[in-house]
Amino acid sequence: MIFEIAIKMKKGFSNPHSTHLISDIKGIGVKGIKSSEYMPVYRIDSDITKKQAEIIASELLSDKITEEFSIVSYNSLSDKKIEKNSIEVWFKSGVTDTVSESVVKAIKDLGIENEVKVKTGHKYIFKGETDDKKLTKIATGLLANTLIQEYKIK
């Protein structure tokens, strides 16, 4: 099973990542984007249970005071649906992903012995006037370095 854990700021806490992004988007000349929400995403490929995925999300990957998490699961990557008005950025396979290495280690330290594969990614959801062309410009101009990362837009 593949679990995707996305970490989001709780309402009332500002996310500097999102604020900076809006000013950067204006900087590259893309107009009409009102707001953006940034979420780090962890893709965990393992035979762990949903309960265990929740433990990983709450105990390891999120800060209970300022952040909340959401988990989606699917059997294979082809079942995955991408949210509307969003950009996802992931490392290309073979590129060293140091955060994922630490997450794998930390999951073991939580006492979960199952074999896990972890990939880290970034998700951005936009509000305002978006279209494919704008999202592609934001993705290639600001968010993904296509040398080492791939991006998906919807």
Next chain:
Amino acid sequence: MNSNVNIVEINSLNDNQLIELSKKNTLSLSLVEMKEVQKYFKAAKRNPTDVELETVAQTWSEHCKHKTLTGNIEYAEETSKGKKVKKYSNLLKETIFKATVELNKKWCISVFKDNAGVIDFDSKNGVAFKVETHNHPSALEPYGGSATGIGGVIRDILGVGLGAKPLANTDVFCFGLPDTKYSEVPEGMHHPKRIAKGVVSGVRDYGNRMGIPTVNGAVFFDKGYMANPLVYCGTMGIIPKNKAFKEVKSGDLVLVVGGRTGRDGIHGATFSSVELDKESDVSAVQIGNPIVEKKVLDTMLKARDLNLYRAVTDCGAGGLSSAVGELGEKTGVEVQLEKVPLKYKGLKPWEIWISEAQERMVFAVQPKNKHKILKLFKQENVEATFIGKFTNDNKLTLTYNGKKVADMSMEFLHDGVPKPTRPAVWKETKQLKQKPVKASAKVLADDMKKVLSDINVCSRDWIIRQYDHEVQGQTVVKPLLGNSIHNFGPSDAAVIWPYTVVKNTKKAVVLSNGLNPEYGKIDTYKMTTSAIEESVRNAVCVGANPEMLSVLDNFCWGNPNKPEILGSLVRAAQACYDMSKGFEIPFISGKDSLYNEYTIDGRTYSIPPALLISAMGVIEDVDKTITMNFKSAGNYIYLVGLTKNELGGSVYAKIKGLKGIVPDVDIKVSRKLMKAMYDAISSGFVEACHDCSEGGFAAAVSEMAFAGELGAKINADLIKTDFQMTLTEKLFSESNTRFIVEIMPENKEKFEKTLKGFVFAQIGTTESEQSLVIESKKSKISIKTKIKDLQKSWQRQLLG
């Protein structure tokens, strides 16, 4: 041989085919070099394996062997005095290194031979300093490139002698202009703003996570760096003198420690010998992991103090090939490549051998310590694996699963690279004084704000505040100084007091730098003398003794195959010699990065030459260091040094589109004046001191005022000049060897006595009214500006 290894047909190839082979495999070897390889293997009556060919390419790369600076150069100079020709058989040895040898300072412990330069700190300890460049990787992947840049230079400090403890980082960048139009950025390249932000984040994340403060730096913006940014990273560390040397003996074991090996950065070293183009290799990108490096750092210093190894070096460019090769240069070495721990399966032996995966160190361990050292690393969760042993046959022998995949003589590898001969030319262009520059009070007030908000003068707090410059708790003089979080100015230099490592010490280490590519566009000789002077001047400003300073050189230049570019490099190297000898300040280490140019759509973008000079020295008494912000109202303001009509390459000239003469250095006067300033500061006569550099007197005095939240009243007619100058020229000329000094009235006599015989003038007073008033009765001009307005101009948004 082994199925994972290919035999490369080379012996039957003709010249064209040899060039083709070098290109196809990204070996970056020239025809002459390929022929030398062919000659070696013809004599050995066999063709090389891919492992052998890759090893030669790595070892002979520009990055590892510095072929240009150590090669033959035929230099021709055309000046008004006539033509001059000079031959160099090793530019580095005949200029920079030569000065160090001739100066023969007793306090230099280890220079130009190890991973960093080391000088005396006290009777028991030395301080090590190294600055590296990581330009090409940062152009492709700004975050990963700069992070591995800082990670790499930290490992240089860990790999000097038997390992120094890192105390501080420095970083200096040259970027393209942040307001560059997106349509002007070549396809496949990142926008300068994106590069700048990525690079800063990379240094921040790596440096902060390593627990090493980033305390000093500089940023220079110019459109010439759009496609090719420069990223200089430096680290300073402290090392017990009895651990400052390494020695490998036959029979010692080869231990690789830290990160695992993957395909990261393959061809990184040879890559720095070729121009960047759109199709630059993907695998050249390296990704850093500071957590692994931090564990290596902590554990290896423990192992050092337990005397568990005899030598260490870092895995940098060229990976194991360079690191193991260097350690085994005098003995010979045998490595079993299958023992190297891998990140994932499927690496070919040559990839294992040259991979530039990060966070790896190589040790030479006496067999008796084999188990002890493994146990220590294991306890701290650091991977450590023995992969071979040092021999006494002066050969490099590599095996993979029991079969030989490389067998070459060390002599061929390390001394076999043929010396190229390159032509270099320099034609003098006359620098002339611009027509007298005059302006009204209103225009001047406006120009002061323009200069302060210029991209190369304005506040770097957006960058500096992302860095942890306080961790370890030893930063005494910090990068931003002032009397509150809102009121601050730029520090001249950083001072680190290593009291947690050296108990009860009063001594401290000063770090500063000098860089001004704007001057180099006109004259690389003056750019060099000015950069060296600026680094020394900056150190003197905080209270360092110029007689106890050492410097590092970092050349970033374009393509040395172009004679005029090489000519400008020769001029700079010659200036290094002249300054080093004249100032009696030795170079202790250095590095060069050449081929900084980028070709796309048939157009070549070459960078403006940049020489970064980083100065390091030991301060006897940390209590006697001072800072740049004005301290209290009613004190006297002095301008020490002569102001000359030198607007060439200045910020003001750039804004106004003027020409002019580039600032020169009078070595004899400068050296003595620096010493006198040190005497005055260390005697406690000086409240605040700041140097005049980019933006001239006007920028420097403004910075002192708003950092101290005090006003100042200046009589510009009292400023000492060599010939008649207009008020505008006095305010914005960037003449070297000038200090603005704040003195308490009771110290007036003592201060003036210390500076007797030098050019200086009491030109004004500090005021409680928060305005900067500059008056000239001769010009009938009085400029009055609120310091809050000056501060606002300086604190404009940089990248944010």
